[in-house]
Amino acid sequence: GAVVSQHPSWVICKSGTSVKIECRSLDFQATTMFWYRQFPKQSLMLMATSNEGSKATYEQGVEKDKFLINHASLTLSTLTVTSAHPEDSSFYICSVPGVVAFFGQGTRLTVV
Amino acid sequence: RKEVEQDPGPFNVPEGATVAFNCTYSNSASQSFFWYRQDCRKEPKLLMSVYSSGNEDGRFTAQLNRASQYISLLIRDSKLSDSATYLCVVNPSNTGKLIFGQGTTLQVKP
Numbered sequence: 166g167a168v169v170s171q172h173p174s175w176v177i178c179k180s181g182t183s184v185k186i187e188c189r190s191l192d193f194q195a196t197t198m199f200w201y202r203q204f205p206k207q208s209l210m211l212m213a214t215s216n217e218g219s220k221a222t223y224e225q226g227v228e229k230d231k232f233l234i235n236h237a238s239l240t241l242s243t244l245t246v247t248s249a250h251p252e253d254s255s256f257y258i259c260s261v262p263g264v265v266a267f268f269g270q271g272t273r274l275t276v277v
Numbered sequence: 278r279k280e281v282e283q284d285p286g287p288f289n290v291p292e293g294a295t296v297a298f299n300c301t302y303s304n305s306a307s308q309s310f311f312w313y314r315q316d317c318r319k320e321p322k323l324l325m326s327v328y329s330s331g332n333e334d335g336r337f338t339a340q341l342n343r344a345s346q347y348i349s350l351l352i353r354d355s356k357l358s359d360s361a362t363y364l365c366v367v368n369p370s371n372t373g374k375l376i377f378g379q380g381t382t383l384q385v386k387p
Contacts, residue, residue, distance in 0.1 A: 258320055
């Protein structure tokens with residue numbers, strides 16, 4: 166069964182609106198979760214590290230005010246894409262670290 | 278230079294063929310290494326971890342050369358179901374923060 170559940174699996178939204186993506190760790194508590202983004206025919210790129218009870222750590226070039234991360238509990242991290250634009254259209258995926266990484270199912274975001 | 282580099286392919290091979298993928302990484306202090314498989318529009322799934330001694334899982338063999346900072350994956354007797362993108366993945370510091378290669382696309386044809 167799934168270790169990490171990500172929701173929604175796909176979403177289409179209008180330009181200028183915000184979209185929230187949830188990542189839940191089902192089997193164990195996770196003080197840290199990672200958010201990645203993947204554009205077509207490109208590799209997964211780490212966007213940020215979500216830390217339970219403290220601020221997220223963003224990778225260089227990722228706007229923290231645009232990609233809001235909240236890790237309010239040991240089993241849930243959310244990524245909110247604020248004021249989405251077509252260039253934000255991508256595949257967003259979370260992971261929970263362990264001996265190996267466990268990935269959510271991913272969210273395909275299309276901004277029209 | 279990218280931290281993890283792979284030949285993107287695509288590799289088009291007939292069923293039953295043997296195919297090898299290569300990967301290089303730039304951080305010599307990297308701790309652990311993996312091959313993941315990603316199907317179109319899906320999340321990556323772990324194929325196998327990679328060890329210096331080499332490891333085999335059925336038709337799949339992975340090898341790590343730390344001196345050359347080189348990782349390989351060999352697939353024997355290719356099946357149609359092996360068609361996917363294979364991601365070379367490096368964990369530089371055992372924090373769980375993974376660095377992904379671009380991926381190598383394999384298409385196995387009947």
